[in-house]
Amino acid sequence: MFTKKPKGISVLLLVIIILSSSLTACQSKAELKMNATLTISKLSDSDFQEIGTKNVTKDDFRKVKFSFDMENCAKLSNRKITIPELRGIMNAYDVERYWYGSSTKNDNVGADYVLYSNDIMFYSKGLDNEGIKSVFKDAKINISWTDEGGKDTSDTINLSDIIIFN
Numbered sequence: 001m002f003t004k005k006p007k008g009i010s011v012l013l014l015v016i017i018i019l020s021s022s023l024t025a026c027q028s029k030a031e032l033k034m035n036a037t038l039t040i041s042k043l044s045d046s047d048f049q050e051i052g053t054k055n056v057t058k059d060d061f062r063k064v065k066f067s068f069d070m071e072n073c074a075k076l077s078n079r080k081i082t083i084p085e086l087r088g089i090m091n092a093y094d095v096e097r098y099w100y101g102s103s104t105k106n107d108n109v110g111a112d113y114v115l116y117s118n119d120i121m122f123y124s125k126g127l128d129n130e131g132i133k134s135v136f137k138d139a140k141i142n143i144s145w146t147d148e149g150g151k152d153t154s155d156t157i158n159l160s161d162i163i164i165f166n
Contacts, residue, residue, distance in 0.1 A: 030072040036141055036157045039065045040122070040132055041166040051099065051121065060125040061099065062132070066118040068141055068157075074112035076145040078152075081107060083116045084139040084159065090122060093135045097123045129165050136160045 041063045048058040068083060090097040101120035106113070124132060136159040144154040 033071040036068045062122045062124045064120040064122045068116045070114040078146040082142040
């Protein structure tokens with residue numbers, strides 16, 4: 001009877017070790033996830049009050065929300081993310097279209113999560129949805145990295161392809 005207990009404990013320990021190693025393998029092989037959005041929205045009344053400019057209408061502006069994030073990327077090496085400078089893109093189109101905005105960047109080496117975001121007030125007077133898309137037609141996000149196996153990979157996201165109008 002005494003010999004059965006150690007055997008049962010050995011089996012239990014073996015099961016725990018197998019489960020533990022399979023969970024570790026799942027965590028280390030977590031799939032890289034990337035998400036990019038560019039949302040163009042009409043202004044609310046309170047948004048329009050914040051503009052602080054006379055001789056314009058609420059329809060002369062749009063809110064631009066940009067976001068790019070990566071998850072499960074801590075084990076990537078040589079990670080390089082190039083985000084286009086939205087203010088320059090907007091102002092280079094025809095007239096000064098960047099009104100004001102804020103941005104966030106969280107891209108630390110070895111981090112498992114990366115985030116770039118912008119909230120911008122965009123002067124859209126004279127532009128319909130296709131015109132707004134043309135402002136961003138040449139803007140691209142470029143991402144490159146080396147995975148755990150040493151394979152170099154890259155991806156490009158065209159901003160005009162991800163625009164959503166609300």
